[in-house]
Amino acid sequence: MPAQQDNAAQIAYWNDRAAVTWTAFQERLDTLFEPLTAYALTAAAPAAGDHIVDIGCGCGATVLALAERAGPAGRVSGFDISEPMAARARERIEAAGLTNATVTVSDASVHAFPPGSADLLFSRFGVMFFADPVAAFANLHGAMRSGGRLLCAAWRPLADNSWFKVPMDAARALLSPQPPTDPSAPGPFAFADADRTHRIFQDAGWRNVTLTRQDVPMRFAAAGQIEQATEFAMRVGMLAGALAEEGPEVRARVQDAVATALQAHDTPAGIVLTGSVWLIAAQA
Ligand SMILES: C[S@@+](CC[C@H](N)C(=O)[O-])C[C@H]1O[C@@H](n2cnc3c(N)ncnc32)[C@H](O)[C@@H]1O
Structure with a gap:
């Protein structure tokens, strides 16, 4: 796989712990993201016959939706x-019998896309x-035909994302001190700052760049299923990363604290x- 050295x-992360x-x-992640996916697909307006590139397509939920x-007459390249x-x-x-979709393992930042x-x-x-x-x-701009469209969903700031923040706040005092993080470093919040994100796309050659806020419900589990919701909160999102180096005692205390916080x-x-x-x- 051609890879930019700094990635x-x-x-390593997406082939190891995160992949597991x-x-x-x-x-469960696809169900959790369903409301957001519906908004993103509506905004992207994929049309019959389009050649669509899905970047960081992961386990393929959006490749399937876009291919449909x-x-x-069209195709999706994940x-x-x-x-x-x-x-x-x-x-x-x-399994879906789709013949118009492929997935390539490659670093999209340096992949030699057909121009x-x-x-x-x-x-x-x-x-x-x-x-x-x-x-x-x-x-990525080089992969686009002139006038081609871009639609990317990225997290807004942590303060507005209670699905990350509530479990993290409940656990924070119980965790080993966390090193300060650079908000612009690669990670879920790298595009949270609207001005910086706007500049990135403009500097990369994209036109008519807009950022639209979309708030969506994140349903961790069915009513009353605190245990299931707590397990989920501890395995995905920010808290999962923070817990990676913690032992069983800390995890047990965090579990109680997160369960209490989720009850609200x-x-x-x-x-x-x-x-x-x-x-x-x-637009390209
Ligand atoms: C948060 S996951 C999202 C996966 C999928 N789009 C979804 O919504 O289920 C981020 C994905 O981006 C991929 N990714 C990260 N850096 C990438 C890169 N440089 N080129 C291609 N994919 C990348 C990861 O491997 C991972 O699958």
Whole structure:
């Protein structure tokens, strides 16, 4: 796989611990992201006959959805650096009997895309991990036909994302001190700052860049299923990373604290928190 040297840590991460979690929880994550996916697909407006590139396509949920919309005259090319997640995506493409979708394991920031061939560049949370985002989006721009569209979903700031924040706040005092993080470093919040994100896309050559806030319900589990919701909160999202180096005693105390915090979000519709996302749109 051609790889930009600085993306090496992300390539290692998405082929190791993260791949285990994302493949194990694939169905639950896809259900969790359903409301956001519907908004993102509506905004992207994939059309029959489009050639669509799905960046950081992971286990393939959006490849399947886009391929259905592109139809037999169109095609979807998914790209991801994670071998296990790409393997899951390919299994699902085959199981769905789709002949217009492929997944390639490659670092999208440096992949040699056929120039000028894509009508739509789409991503659900797959573009916040580039070491050099301007260079990466300039490379992706080269894949687009003139006037082609981009629609990427990326997380807004932590303060507006209770699904990350509530479990993390409940656990914080029980965790080993966390090193300060650079908000612009590759990771889920790399595009949270609207001004910086706007500049990245403009500097990479994209036109008519807009960021639209979309808040979405994040349903961790059915009503009353605190144990299931707590396990989920400890395995995905920010808290999972923070817990990676902690022992069983700390984990047990965190489990109790997170369960208590989630009780406040137990509603008749389920244990529901909020996700807040930028829908980033632009034209090549
Ligand atoms: C948060 S996951 C999202 C996966 C999928 N889009 C979804 O919504 O289920 C981020 C994905 O981006 C991929 N990724 C990170 N850096 C990448 C890169 N440089 N090129 C291609 N994929 C990348 C990861 O391997 C991972 O599958």
